[in-house]
Amino acid sequence: MKIRRQNQTVFFKNEPKIIGHYSIVGPKEGKGNLRKYFSEINKDDDLFGQKTYEKAERVMIERALDGAIKDSNLKYDDIRLVMAGDLLNQIISSSYAARSFDIPYVGVFGACSTMVEALALSACLVDGGHFDTIACATSSHFSTAERQFRFPLELGNQRPPTSQWTVTGAGSDIVSIKGSGPKILCATFGKVTDYGINDVNNMGAAMAPAAMNTLVTHFKDTNTSPKDYDLILTGDLGKLGSEILIDLMEDKGYKLGLNYKDCGQIIFKRNQDVLMGGSGCGCSATVFNSIIMKKLLSGEYKKVLFMATGALLSTTSSQQGDTVPGIAHAVVVEGVKNE
């Protein structure tokens, strides 16, 4: 099979596979809906034994990378590249975590779309024969995100009803040409989309148009429709953003049904006071690398369209009156076939 390229979607001919994965979360996530599925839960300490939340986030990425490499039954030497990114300024969680590994490193940034950006790029690099095996990772931490993007935690600010709760967690995947595991069939790279939202407490609304844009493009490029997937999973649109996406898709002639889910809506329980749901790079990273990977590995899911969305703002852009552009990247992952 030749590599076919159709507009924004890249198809892989050499079957890049996810041969290892890991998810690590904090106490609140460990009490949520997916508590049975995470690889590791720190039940008591969202500082992970560190003095600052930033160092805690770094530890989560380190453990996620470490855990995924172990899960793949490989040694550090077998990993040719670490590709990671996160929400903190200058992606320090990723870069400092990469310092602990004697492996070449490239930093990527797509805000909360980073997990899929890394999976998509890694699949290209592995498929193209440039790297055998790549470790992808991303993270977020409620307390680092709050104080960097919003207010000091100590202020105890009231949260607006459209706000989401940044997931404290990290996820990692080992993408390889060798070994066995769910295959990455294709990737759709998204465009920056801006519908003019400037409410930084309504990220779901800012990201939904980008999600629609990439999703419609994906269906057209691959000549598929929502019913062709066991699961269509968005990253962290949350309750409001998901509803907007469903509406926008309906306007475009696509009906998202019961096979559509959003990581931000399923990670926490209804009574956990998270308003519109979970968010952050760690949201899609930990949901995908827990229950979704489990069901891909068991063959329960045969075909999952995993699309993470990112809001490409900073505090500076908001302070200068800029609206919030969004982006969404998607990969199609095929479950393991049981003979």
Add this chain to the structure above:
Amino acid sequence: MKIRRQNQTVFFKNEPKIIGHYSIVGPKEGKGNLRKYFSEINKDDDLFGQKTYEKAERVMIERALDGAIKDSNLKYDDIRLVMAGDLLNQIISSSYAARSFDIPYVGVFGACSTMVEALALSACLVDGGHFDTIACATSSHFSTAERQFRFPLELGNQRPPTSQWTVTGAGSDIVSIKGSGPKILCATFGKVTDYGINDVNNMGAAMAPAAMNTLVTHFKDTNTSPKDYDLILTGDLGKLGSEILIDLMEDKGYKLGLNYKDCGQIIFKRNQDVLMGGSGCGCSATVFNSIIMKKLLSGEYKKVLFMATGALLSTTSSQQGDTVPGIAHAVVVEGVKNE
């Protein structure tokens, strides 16, 4: 020729080429050593007609991308992907610039190594057949970097003698499998290296060990030595960092001679009061995309080893007492052969 992979270096079999380039700089750079070579100089206005320096930096990236696409004689539709990154928090210069182009976008971050990180990744993606043509870009602005990483400009702080001057400029390259131009032969992806420097006003010293690490690896992987290159060009080590690199390389048995240059040392004139020289993503991006590309296109340079270095810190990591890890990525670019 099969793709050979040797440790950290990736060789390209399908001859990815740089088929278009552009550099844009501000007034100070426009009075420097390379004033004859830049594609565009804004002589009077480092705000580029904008209300804030951050918006000015964004305009530079937009113009660099636009100029490089025009230089390649392609249309926007021919560009399959924009890959960009910069120093600002959440790489807003790149993401907001990408909003102006109706082209898929991936953000990357390697601090001041970003230009080479983007070139190396793009060469992989183009070589692997996943994208025909990719536009890479990066930028920095003295005034956005100063107020984000150091002090408000209005304070008029004295600059320590080891400090460097962030270049106001942006550069862009079009990497393609089609067309003609200097070829990217191989890329060496660097590891995060930390020698324990914690002086944020001495980036050259923090980055030199990473430069040494990647350079030694590159020579070993490719079985070459410094004399095999017409030019070995580092990104922005500056005067002190370059001297440290020369010493570190000598300890490893490699003598860097007259064919070794640093972008930070050549961009400004001696009397421009820039202490250790230029720095920032825009430093290597504008030097490479002016005089170096000119000499690669004319065939004066036959083989250039272009290695940009990045300091992977943030103000938060510094405030929390972390040392400054560095990284360096390298590409080998072959000049156009004149029959």
